[in-house]
Amino acid sequence: MTVVPQAATLPQAGRIRSTADFYLTTMRLAVQEQFQYRTANYFFMFGMVAEPVIYLVVWTTIADQQGGSVQGFTAGYFAAYYIVWTLVRNMNIVFGAPYWEQRIREGDLAGALVRPLHPLHYDIAYFAGWKVVVIALWIPLAIGLALVFDPTLDPRPLEIAVFAVAIWGAYLLRTMFQSTLGMLCFWTTRGAAIFDLWMTLELLLSGRLVPLPLMPDWVQTISWFLPFQWAFYFPIESLVGDLSDAELARGLAFQLLWILIGLSLFKVAWRSAIRHFSAVGG
């Protein structure tokens, strides 16, 4: 008996529905899987908290020395900034460039390629599910940090709503650029140097190190032309700062713009990368 493969093309509506279904199922799987590793996830988060706590302590010390504030930023503002930072940073961890290297080197990509959906869909869906666990685990951590550092946080309802959207925008934005960088691994096994450089630029130009207004003017000017601040400074500032409605809308628009730019770059890079690829194992 011969088996006829079922390859009838789906109508457009069916395709969207099945993609949505794929996303939901993958996310649910990720939630269930990652929730089992709560301890490991917590350890990871604790390790990450060291970084913002250091920044926070340094800038609080400076603020206290100068009679309570640096350029108008109070200790309470810094506390709020760096506590919200921890959530944004957690949302920002994506299936990054180094994982692409692993995926290619170990031959997993060959298997992913024969699936009907692009691997990027899987990455976005799985990590999005993981983020749900991350947010749940983050809440007690944030409460603990808030008790210790006494943040000044007084958001309007609209700011909370924008923040809730912006952290997912940051997640998508960073996914696009990290995946595009990951395409480099199709050509070189020493992408790590370039990733390091990228991460360093991001550290200095995104608001990860300090709220951007504390940076020299020329750094702020440069960062206007780069995607970094929309995945760090803007989401944090949308909740912590005092942005106007127009600024909030502009921020979301910039996020969308950079997500689309990142996606286009990824598509171009992917097309030439996949032509270059010959599978190893898998």
Added chain:
Amino acid sequence: MALCDPALLGGGWVNALRLSWLYLRVGVMNELQYRVNFVVQIFQSAITLLVGLAVLALVYSHTDELNGWTQPELLCVLGIQILMGGVIRTYIQPNMTRVMEEVRLGTLDYALTKPEDAQLLASVREVRIWQVVDVISGAVVLGFGLSRIESGLSAVDAAAFAIALLFGAVMIYCFWLVIATGAFWVVNMWTAAELFDGVFQTGRWPVGIYPGWLRVSVTFLVPIAFAVTVPAEAATSRLEWQTLLLAAGFAVVLLAFTRWFWRFGLRNYTGASA
């Protein structure tokens, strides 16, 4: 027992040093084959250094002193932190992660069945010589910082600095060995090891700026203050002799505890599948 006989004890020390030296030489020769790693390491060290300097420049563009430390003095702190980080990644961390990995794989038994002291063997088998780049770059930053401090470095300060640095390295080694020994019970000590990298960044700043609970943690729980701030205090002539004494006492206590804990761990260790 061999340890009770003074003559043998002397012989044991010489033997231990000779063995460490041999492992070091073999390890270095192994690593020297991979020249490209040297370039990669220089690149990474340069990035670390530039970021460190940029952060300092940023902080001091908003203030003249941080908790009583001027910019050249904090350059010394940064230099010592980079230097100590280099020492850790050259020698301490590779050996300790190897112990954890071997507990997981069951191959630690091969080291344990050798006639030498197991703690010694576990501590000297690996060396990542290219990480020495960080030791050098840290030393350069320290030298540059010192050259910009007007009072200069007296001979007493220099001696205190060297001693404090040595104590610091010993304490960091003890901390790592305790973590590695933990792998006898908890296989998943990797995450704890990863925690260290994040926490070690606290050493970039003098420990005095941290709130009390954190200061105590990074002094006695993870001895970063002893490894970085205390040597930096010596180099910038602000070290009190009591602090150095405390460092010495704590190093001895920690060394003894680590020795005991390692043996306790070994007694409970039944080996794995090897």
